[in-house]
Amino acid sequence: MRFFAFVLLAPLAAAAGDAAKGKELALARIDGGCLLCHAIPGADRPAGNIGPSLAGIGSRLDAAQLAQRIEDAARFNPDTVMPPYGRSSGLYGVAPRYRGKPLLTPQQIDDLAAFLATLK
Amino acid sequence: MRGLLLALVASSALAQPHSGSEFASAEIRRLQASDIENPGMLWVDRGAKLWREQCAGCHGDASSMRGAAVRYPRVMDGKVIGLEEKIRHKIAFDYESDDLLGLTAYVAMQSRGMPIVSEATDEQLSRGKSEYYRRRGQMNLACAHCHERNWGKRLGGETLTQGQGNGYPAYRLEWQKMGSLQRRLRACFFGVHAEPPPFGSPVLLDLELYLQKRASGLEVETPAVRR
Numbered sequence: 611m612r613f614f615a616f617v618l619l620a621p622l623a624a625a626a627g628d629a630a631k632g633k634e635l636a637l638a639r640i641d642g643g644c645l646l647c648h649a650i651p652g653a654d655r656p657a658g659n660i661g662p663s664l665a666g667i668g669s670r671l672d673a674a675q676l677a678q679r680i681e682d683a684a685r686f687n688p689d690t691v692m693p694p695y696g697r698s699s700g701l702y703g704v705a706p707r708y709r710g711k712p713l714l715t716p717q718q719i720d721d722l723a724a725f726l727a728t729l730k
Numbered sequence: 731m732r733g734l735l736l737a738l739v740a741s742s743a744l745a746q747p748h749s750g751s752e753f754a755s756a757e758i759r760r761l762q763a764s765d766i767e768n769p770g771m772l773w774v775d776r777g778a779k780l781w782r783e784q785c786a787g788c789h790g791d792a793s794s795m796r797g798a799a800v801r802y803p804r805v806m807d808g809k810v811i812g813l814e815e816k817i818r819h820k821i822a823f824d825y826e827s828d829d830l831l832g833l834t835a836y837v838a839m840q841s842r843g844m845p846i847v848s849e850a851t852d853e854q855l856s857r858g859k860s861e862y863y864r865r866r867g868q869m870n871l872a873c874a875h876c877h878e879r880n881w882g883k884r885l886g887g888e889t890l891t892q893g894q895g896n897g898y899p900a901y902r903l904e905w906q907k908m909g910s911l912q913r914r915l916r917a918c919f920f921g922v923h924a925e926p927p928p929f930g931s932p933v934l935l936d937l938e939l940y941l942q943k944r945a946s947g948l949e950v951e952t953p954a955v956r957r
Contacts, residue, residue, distance in 0.1 A: 645886060646885050646886045647885065655886075655887065656884070656886060656887035657884075657886065658883065658884045658885045658886050659883050659884050660876075660880050660883050660884070660885060660890070684870075691871065691875045691876075691879065691880065693868070693869040693870055693871065694870055698868070701865075701866075701867070701868060701870055702864065702865060702866045702867075702924075703866040703867060703919075703924045703925050704866075704867055704868050704923060704924060704925065705867065705868070705919075705920075705923050705924055705925045705926075706925065708867075708868040708923045711868070712868075713868060713869070713923075
């Protein structure tokens with residue numbers, strides 16, 4: 611019982627993301643790729659418009675809600691175009707080098723969520 | 731309801747195809763329009779020479795090939811055969827070799843300006859269609875997510891196209907050379923972190939057959955210039 615409590619608490623403990631690291635990741639050329647689809651305040655190059663602008667997203671969703679959407683947006687909209695950044699199961703035809711690995715680590719997702727929550 | 735809506739969107743997308751050229755910069759369109767400046771013509775010249783040396787004996791002048799490219803890929807004896815597969819005669823040229831790209835481009839260019847025709851039945855198209863709508867790779871994206879639902883929108887600084895194949899083989903600036911539609915399809919597989927099927931594999935050929943259906947009515951632009 612104590613063991614299960616520990617397992618359940620572990621992700622919550624990690625939920626304290628680093629907004630500065632998250633900003634770096636969100637605006638990075640390669641790593642996150644957020645800018646390919648979303649406009650993000652503070653970006654220094656052309657952003658895509660496949661997804662909505664993330665300006666003001668922090669006033670609509672908190673960090674935990676944002677993390678869930680980055681992790682697997684399909685939970686909220688099965689038709690979503692957004693890749694599941696925290697899921698590695700239930701995918702088809704994944705190239706061997708990426709198999710079993712999500713696009714981002716849980717820590718990176720929490721960092722991103724912490725940054726996005728500041729966009730009010 | 732959502733299924734019906736998607737089907738309506740899908741059918742309207744099929745009814746109104748747009749060539750990649752429409753999304754290209756003025757500079758790229760100018761390159762493609764000039765046979766003197768179009769870098770793909772280097773491969774076409776190579777193909778013309780090969781034609782004279784290796785093909786003309788049986789097939790005569792290349793003008794006899796006018797109209798051939800608009801009807802490939804096609805289904806023969808239950809198998810999808812693309813223009814490249816036909817020209818290879820099973821083994822004569824390696825996939826993506828300059829010789830095969832050159833010959834294919836030279837033959838396809840005989841049909842330049844002619845509208846693409848799909849003669850495939852719904853049953854023959856069904857495999858390629860399901861591949862087109864199948865989510866795949868670590869990014870969990872289907873062809874349709876970008877090229878049907880979001881064409882015209884921007885992916886970073888670039889505009890998403892419908893992914894039409896009417897200009898292939900094409901000279902692609904990113905490759906700094908000519909490449910086949912199969913190579914371009916494989917590039918999208920790499921892009922979504924999916925395992926790319928080998929050249930000549932059923933998945934790529936089925937997709938090519940279905941893309942030809944989606945391109946019906948567009949003019950052959952080979953050798954096109956793409957970014």
